[in-house]
Amino acid sequence: MNNFLFQTKPKGFFQLTILIATSLLAFSQISCGPTRDSDRVIVASKGKIESLDPAQANKLLAIQLLSALGDPLYRINDEGVLEPRLASDQPYISKDGLTVSIPLRENVLFHDGTSFNSEAMAFSIRRFMDIGTLNYIIGGRIVDIETPNPFLIRIKLSRQSSSIKGLLTSINLTPISPTAYKNYQDKFLNKQFIGTGPYKLDSFSPERQRLIPFKGYWDGKPTNKGIDFISYTSSISLFSAMKTGQIDVLLSNSLEDGHRLALHKLSKKGKIIEGVGPAMQIEYIAFKSNSPPLNQKLIRQALSYSINRDLISKQVSYGLREPLRSIVPPVLQKEKQSKWPIYNPIKARKLYEKAGFCNQNILNIPLTFRSNVPADKLLALTWQSQIKRDFSDCIELKLNGVESTTVYKQLSEGSYNAVILGWTGEYPDPHAYLSPLLDCKKISDSICKEGEAVFGGTFWASNEIQKALDQTEILTGNKRDKKLSDIELLASKGGAILPIWLEKPRAWAQTNFLKPKFDGSGRLLLNQLQKEKRK
Structure with missing residues (x-):
């Protein structure tokens, strides 16, 4: 059977196809939009x-x-x-x-x-x-x-x-x-910021922040006269603003994949300018391992062999999100090896059968996705359809959408059997991915009672991993790289985390701008946003 095409496309796939077509049609007239003359730069994104x-x-x-x-x-x-x-x-x-x-x-x-x-x-x-x-x-x-x-x-x-x-x-x-x-000193100051950066905060609201150049900055002036950072409520409204020239730069945060693809294609045609940063954000599924049915390691391992990442990447993002079989971004790995199993439906079926399922004994797994993250729903729908195609007599995924704020609040309560999550390390080092996802302070029979694995919703732990995590903080060079690789291998065998894909940050600018640049941590360099000098 062809692994890259469904006999029946999920509903979300058709919605995505329509979205891409309409987006490309709308942007076919982008060159007709007005060009702003202000030296200030309007940067837009989704979310407050x-x-x-x-x-x-x-x-x-x-x-x-x-x-x-x-x-x-x-x-x-x-x-x-x-x-x-x-x-x-x-x-x-x-x-x-x-x-x-x-x-x-x-x-x-x-x-x-x-x-x-x-x-x-x-x-x-x-x-x-x-x-x-x-x-x-x-x-x-x-x-x-x-x-x-x-x-x-x-x-x-x-x-x-x-x-x-x-x-x-x-x-x-x-x-x-x-x-x-x-x-x-002992409480937060949310609506102000007094730091040392190239801009200082002129005004703040959750929807709009006005930045002006700091004249006393130690490292030279920004290449623009200031930034207006604006939040929009929907992906389509961001497109409209980009089309009509109301904004100068658009960030990819929480943008629907159809819109990302349309923007990417338009950049190839020279109608907008695209900048791409290093891939630091991972998407994965966390399996709750301290209660039935996912307390069975066999089932978690079967699920690891049951996901066709190439198919999901193509159906959901048309390849813009790279399939990932690691919980550390490849850019941070010296040993660029994928530790998690590759899609293997034959091996998956054998594991389901060994666990006592298939042949009319159906395993029901509730899969929760973040309802405010567009790609999550399409990922869930695509995997659900693939599971139905390959393992209809063994397993059924039942989908449930929950707003992300609620998801994160309830993870440590064990509310979700399987949940789609995202993670970006707080700093660019493998430890900033492995420790928050795997660390545990109190372990009992592979169950985490206290630690990051509880807050992450897996409740899975390994004494061997804990020892190895501590060793990575002592080791350097090749010995550290080898130990980091060993940790991922142990985590893949545990099966409580299932990496799906890797996301690169993107920014699109109007054609009168130079290409947006990112630093090595994946952050857009706002102080280097610059209009192209006219001859």
Whole structure:
């Protein structure tokens, strides 16, 4: 049987086909849209920004905006190299691996005119450790912060940490003005931001943020006169705005796949300009392993062999989302190997039969998708149809859509047998993917009782993986790469996580702009958005 075509297309597939056709037709007239003359740049995306506090921000849009308002100590450039930003040089790690010394850049100002120094950096890190929504990324590694002089900070570690350099690139650790946040050391300041970045915040609402260039910025002026960052409620409204020239740059966040494909095709025709960043976002399915039926390892392994990623990628995204058999993006892997099983319906059927299913004994699995993420529903529909085609006498997927905020709140409660989720590491290191998805503090018979695996909804754990995760923080070079690879192999055999695809961030600009650029962490460089100079 042809693995790439359904005998019966799922309903969502036809909706996607219609969407692509209408989008291409609408954009066929894009060159007729008005061109804005303003030197300010309007950047649009789907979704609201509720908080600009780096201690609270945990959504891609907020992190994107913070990267323009603040500076990290280091960043990964577009060649994957660690580049000092507010640090003046590379970090120095002591021989015992327990002290990280970071020289800081001098003559840097916060947006309120106060000076950046080691005390300000220490204030910001301590605040994040105390109240940060994502403070688990530090994972108890930092035990003390010393400021021996105004432009040197020493971070004392509880244990050796090979991933500490990656952690220092996190935008959540961007320094904030101690003066401005004096009364917010133990609470969030959502609608303001006082940092050191190339822009300062002029006004804020969840739907619109106005950024103006910071005249006191230490690293030169932006290539534009400012950014208006606008949130839209739907993918189609973003298309209309792009078509009529109401916006200059469109981000791919939560954009429907039909629209992404239409934009991609139009960029090939020269009607818009497309920029593509490194693929850092993974999509996967989490299986709850602490209760029937998915507490049976055989069933989880059978499901791992039951998914045709190539088919799903082509049907849902027409290949724009790359099939993935790993939970670490390939760009972060030295050993670029896929650990999860490839689609094998014969082997899957044998495992279902071994578990006591097939031949009229149907296994029913509820599959939850995030109802506000368009690709999730199409993924679920496509896999459901493929399962029906290949294993109709063995298994049936029953679909259920739930808004993503509710999904994440209920994961640790064990509300979902199988749920489609997405993940982007907080910093570009394999540890930022493996630890949040696999870490567990308390294990009983392969069940996680306390730890990240509970918050992630799998409740699956392995003592061998925990030991290996700790070892990766001591090892370096090829030995660390080998241990990271071993962890993925162990996780694939456990079958509680099923990677599906990899997503590259994209940005589309009007034709009077230069190509949008991304940094090595997949964030659009807003300060480099620039109109093409006319001759």
